[in-house]
Amino acid sequence: MNAKPPLIFLLVSLLSMSSVQLNASIVVPEADVIISKAKILLPPPPQSAAAMYMIIENHQADPITTFSAKSAIAEKISLHEMTMEKGVMKMREAKGLTLKAHSSLTLEQGGAHWMLESLNEPLYEGQKVPVTLCFNGSCQSMTVEVVHPMKEQQQSQGHGHNHHHHHHH
Numbered sequence: 001m002n003a004k005p006p007l008i009f010l011l012v013s014l015l016s017m018s019s020v021q022l023n024a025s026i027v028v029p030e031a032d033v034i035i036s037k038a039k040i041l042l043p044p045p046p047q048s049a050a051a052m053y054m055i056i057e058n059h060q061a062d063p064i065t066t067f068s069a070k071s072a073i074a075e076k077i078s079l080h081e082m083t084m085e086k087g088v089m090k091m092r093e094a095k096g097l098t099l100k101a102h103s104s105l106t107l108e109q110g111g112a113h114w115m116l117e118s119l120n121e122p123l124y125e126g127q128k129v130p131v132t133l134c135f136n137g138s139c140q141s142m143t144v145e146v147v148h149p150m151k152e153q154q155q156s157q158g159h160g161h162n163h164h165h166h167h168h169h
């Protein structure tokens with residue numbers, strides 16, 4: 001068969017492309033996701049649950065179709081969305097949520113959020129909570145600061161240390 005020359009040609013063209021494409025998300029099939037402005041709002045007593053907000057940027061060529069999170073601080077973390085039911089805002093688990101390629105999702109007060117359920121210990125202001133986030137099953141760990149709802153406004157300006165950019169190989 002004459003399969004060899006085209007294969008070699010393909011390899012050569014891939015190699016010559018590699019210097020340009022090395023950092024392109026298409027080379028790495030796992031998540032290439034940037035998280036910014038992450039924060040957990042200090043919940044009122046008795047602190048049964050807490051909401052976590054962030055901006056999720058999907059820099060992959062593929063959509064993100066599964067979202068999950070875990071932390072030692074909570075029994076369970078689920079992604080919630082807000083819906084209007086008979087004039088009342090209600091939250092429910094966001095199932096079937098998709099974050100398109102090269103787009104971002106803003107989780108903010110009054111909208112979609114991560115819900116930290118059944119907290120294992122009381123949270124305190126300024127606490128750095130280790131959280132693992134998984135997108136399409138590819139996970140990254142980060143710490144998220146607990147902020148007081150009343151001081152939240154100042155916190156959201158400046159402060160770059162919640163900005164994480166991970167490449168998985």
Ligand SMILES: [Cu+2]
Nearest residue numbers: 080091114115
């Ligand atoms: Cu919720």
